[in-house]
Amino acid sequence: MTRSVIDHGPAAAPAGDGAASQTDEASAQGAAKAGRGGSAPRPAVTQLRVTAEDRRVAWLATAAVGLSLVDAAIPTPLPGVKPGLANIVTLVVLARYGWGTAVWVSALRVLAGSLLLGYFLAPGFFLSLTGTTLSLVTLGLARHLPGRWFGPVSLSILAAFAHIGGQLLLARAWLIPHDGVFLLTPVFAAAALVFGTINGLIAAKLLVEPAPTEAA
């Protein structure tokens, strides 16, 4: 994460490394003169500073992973047709905290969700990754639509279409290299429209409420 500050050494002052080492040498001049080997080596402590932003991303990703598990538990008539409830979280995050946070939350959700459900690096993982990537790209473009006219419902539907589009293209290119895959397109598109609308409505509902105050 770029947000985390990684500090080496105990004297991790924001003043800067050069200034810190100078004062160190000045105070411990006697010991240093006796020989470098004699002085205590600097303990290499790596401090990961967890920012409030990190905590928020982690919490939101947890919510998304939880919804992915609920998603997986819902029986579907056709493999690949899923409600995609975790996208509700993505939509809310996109509206409240911006696209970058939405990417973080989605990436963590795909990773952790696949680990928990046991399909990490299996075909399903790459399908999920491709779909999520394409829908995030679509969301990144679609969020510039005028907000007065296009709300979360629009974003959700567009993202859902991008999601199945990406998955079908990957499936055609890699898993089932035959045009027969596209026979499923109408079914998937219909599912994307229905679930995209429902998820968008739920996200819009959540966004009407005031933003929760950070507990952490």
Place this chain on the structure above:
Amino acid sequence: MAKIEISPPPSGSAAPRPAAIRDWLRLVRPGDWLVVLGGLAAVGASFPLFWQGGLADRAIIRQEGKVFAEVDLKARRQVEVAGPLGTTLIAVEPGRVRVVSDPGPRQYCVRQGWLMRPGQIAICAPNRVSVQIAGRTRVYDSISY
């Protein structure tokens, strides 16, 4: 944190159902309706586009490679085709066709069951009879086994 509240907030009105629906509809912005309509159109268009050839509307029955009959898949009827081994009986129903009986030894074409999609074919090779569904477009130029 992100609590999912699916039920609408209690509005306390006498008629809760229309109020609830209105609550949801208020969340849909004008452009959203356009996107929904566009999505519906796309889904509608995808059915004939991807389910290539459209509906099964005609079947071609061949004997010895020559067209024996072209039947409309609208009415219910039966077609008897005479071949070197005997008579192959073909049943036609709205939107589908099948070989009911065939004198061939292995009955492959009978076991294939109903043919419903354009391009599907049942071949009774011993009796030199085939029945194929023709669509608006040809799915395959040729099939080789």
